[in-house]
Amino acid sequence: MGRHYLKAAILWILLTAIGEFLALRIPLFPTAAAEEARIIDSSFILLMILGIPVFTFVLAVLIYTLSTFRSREEAPEDGPPVHGRPAVALLWITITAGLAIYVIFNPGLKGLAELRANQRADLVVRVEGSRWFWKVTYPEYGITAREIVLPVHRRVRFEVTSVDVVHSFWVPAFRVKIDAVPGIVTRVFVTPTQTGTFQEDYHFRLQCAELCGLGHSMMTAPVTVLEQGEFDAWVGKAKP
Amino acid sequence: MAFAPILRGLVWGALGFLLGGGGAVLVRLLLGLPAFQPEPLITIGYFPGLLGWLLGVGAWDVWAREWFGLPVRREAVYDWRRYFRFTTDHKVIGVQYLVTFVVLFLLAGFFAMLMRIELMAPGPTIMSAGLYNHIMSMHGIIMIAVAVAAIIGGLGNFAVPLLIGAEDMAFPRINALSYWLIPPVAVLLVSTFFAGGFDSGWTAYPPLSEVNAPGQVLFNLAVITFGFSSILGALNFLATILRLRAPGMTWRRLPIFVWSIFAASFISLTATQFLAAGLLMILLDREAGMTFFNAARGGAPLLYQHIFWFYSHPAVYIMILPAFGLALEILPHFSRKPLYAYPWLVAGFFGIVFLSFIVWAHHLFTSGMPDYLHGPFMATTELISIPTGLVFLSALGTIWMGRLRLKTPMLFALGFLFNFLIGGVTGIFNADVPTDLHLQDTYFVVGHFHFTIMGGMIFALFAGIYYWFPKITGRMYNETLGKLHFWWMFLTFNTTFIPMFWLGLFGMNRRIFDYPPALGSVNRFISISAFLLGSSFVVFVSNMVLSWARGPQAAANPWQARTLEWQVPSPPPVHNFPAPPQVVGHPYDYGFTNSVHALVGVSGGSGEQGVDTDG
Ligand SMILES: [Cu+2]
Ligand SMILES: [Cu+2]
Secondary structure, three states: OHHHHHHHHHHHHHHHHHHHHHHHHOOOOOOOOEHHHHHHHHHHHHHHHHHHHHHHHHHHHHHHHHHHOEOOOOOOOOOOOOOOOHHHHHHHHHHHHHHHHHHHHHHHHHHHHHHHOOOOOOEEEEEEEEOOEEEEEEOOOOEEEOOEEEEOOOOEEEEEEEOOOOEEEEEOOOOEEEEEOEOOOEEEEEOEOOOEOOOOOOOOEEEEOOOOOOOHHHOEEEEEEEOHHHHHHHHHHHOO | OOOHHHHHHHHHHHHHHHHHHHHHHHHHHHHOOOOOOHHHHHHHHHHHHHHHHHHHHHHHHHHHHHHOOOOOOOOOOOOHHHHHOOOOOHHHHHHHHHHHHHHHHHHHHHHHHHHHHHOOOOOOOOOOHHHHHHHHHHHHHHHHHHHHHHHHHHHHHHHHHHHOOOOOOOOHHHHHHHHHOHHHHHHHHHHHHHOOOOOOOOOOOOOHHHHOOOHHHHHHHHHHHHHHHHHHHHHHHHHHHHHOOOOOOOHHHOOHHHHHHHHHHHHHHHHHHHHHHHHHHHHHHHHHOOOOOOHHHOOOHHHHHHHHHHHHHHHHHHHHHHHHHHHHHHHHHHHOOOOOOHHHHHHHHHHHHHHHOOOHHHHHOOOOOOHHHHHHHHHHHHHOHHHHHHHHHHHHHHHOOOOEOOOHHHHHHHHHHHHHHHHHHHHHHHHOHHHHHHHOOEHHHHHHHHHHHHHHHHHHHHHHHHHHHHHHHOEOOOHHHHHHHHHHHHHHHHHHHHHHHHHHHOOOEOOOOOOOHHHHHHHHHHHHHHHHHHHHHHHHHHHHHHHHHHOOEOOOOOOOOOOHHHHOOOOOOOOOOOOOOEEOOOOOOOOOOOOOOEEOOOOOOOOHHHOOOOO
16 A cells, blocks of 8 residues: 555656756747746746646646556446545645645736836837738837837837737737737837847747737738847937 | 337428428518528528427427326336336436437547558548538537536436435436437438538637538537537536425535536536527628628627627536536545535536636637737636646545545546646646737647546546446446446557657647648657547447346445435336435535534424326
């Protein structure tokens, strides 16, 4: 009896080790080009690290049970008459509750606090969705464009809205997403940490992520992150 | 003639539609409005049309004649023709539901195949973006309907009265009414192909759903009707389980599948109205110029999303609770062990019911809802993993040290456990706000909910279909084909949906007709895998059809199971039990010497059960 528990536990530890090793070795994310992407990716990794032992626990019990407790008879004898002791259920509830509450705080609330810690912006960019294109304006410079161009290491506040149906502002390289809702202005902060262009990396794109009809999948705009000097040059050229 | 009731329903339905639509035209003419506005005409014609259909198909004969004191005509039909009638036998209605929803499942699966052909390669492949959006929306809503009604309406109707030792459901005629509300739903959805389609998905977010083709109106009417059917069904199950349990069937002896239907029905009864209200508001915006969701005229598009998810998140548990119940019903019989931690599990079900009502806004983390709401909704959502964890405790505790017989139903129940585990663990990533900011509306979410609904609910449905096939049909399915179906479906399901998690992380959003070329090879792999998954149902359908037609005669209790339905012949006689069974013990007490669940065929009940509920 105790032998079964021991063997299943060894299997669990083994599977967990393999799982954690793979999770930390396999590239899980595309280019992370913003401070926000770093926070979100590390939240993801933490959830992976915590989720794998849960997954492998069930897997280990399944594998061990299926390989050990099989019966090939049409009408087998009955198994042990066990209803389960309340102590086991209480222990199980304590562990699952502990895990659930832990992930609410970390990475949940902790990640949110980090993402929202800084409400100050160096640059404001207005983004307006309409079927099926994005209009980007830079109120400071009086620029209107069909693309997003940003200076690296400057905190940007995007002010997002829509003129028709609900769209969603999503730049995979930045990891952040916010809906463009008619009638209200939604906000999201991004601090690019890496230069890049859509031509080199398709994750540098503004993609509509909320179903908006016929042209939904094609509702994209290129995103470019430049060094400050290059950005100033772009502003000079784009200014009306 | 076999199809006479259906034909009469169609004729009366058409008359009702013309009457309602004609009345609408007349009123508009009198008011000096343009007479032929298709959308209000369809909407106003639909409700008398629906009434005409229901009366014609059987409500008039079975119900109204008696009420109005007219001579009642009742012919007993016991052959295959009863499946095409307004029949009140819960076993017939169960089969009606089951076959209807398996057919709808295959239809929606066919739409999924079309989508995967389109997504084989970047750029247009076989259809236009508009048609893709329509097909995708159809796939979504039909699968949602299957997930809501296939287990509850099909297996619930068939098995619940048997499991609790009752003669029928509490309200057999309302039961028939719930079923006969379904054909109009299917007809409306299919008719969208002739009304310009609808491209707003199954979620129908305004303003998109207020500016698209008239097909949207048909969608809204279909879903409102479907909701009405679920509410009536839920009411019936609650009444049945509360009032018709056999003598001795105490709450602690109730089979777990019955508990799960009870819990799910509670949600159906109390939450479905919200969805209907939201869809009705869209209709009023479209047709009566009201402005619930029109921002330019003072409305709030976000309001709809709250109303919608206030139903549609609990609805996830309408789909999955019966799946939990079904898998956990099967595990003890095929492990020959008692259901582990039964009272804790039941408490877990009700923990889920309660929490399911206070998590809805986790669908709105990126919607522009105020930031301070993110924390509370993240917290309630994560807490659901505690009662859900009890399902795993119970399942693992039951199979551990058991005497496992890996028959097809058992394989599907174990497959459910594995798939739902992946669905559950990936759900944490969607519930935690920081990660959801990236994952929301991507293929990661598509992967997640297919693991819970298809990997979970559909696998449990198949477990239940194989488990009760001998009881329903009186014949045995082919075990080799059953196992082939399981392994084929299980492997290709996983190879189809696991890569979607990767796609979501790497920038593929959902509901798209086209995607960045760099994602082409993974999409091709998924498509090929999806075609193999689709083909596994050929094995299923041929097994079902051939076995039903000429499978070997099934014994009364081929699984040597303890619960009540196996103590009567296969298929069960019309009134189920010769006399109300006397329940004397737990349903899953394998391994206890001299333990019995119920005495069947011995007269012992109070006679209360003998009241003819059929009339
Ligand atoms: Cu859009
Ligand atoms: Cu939800």
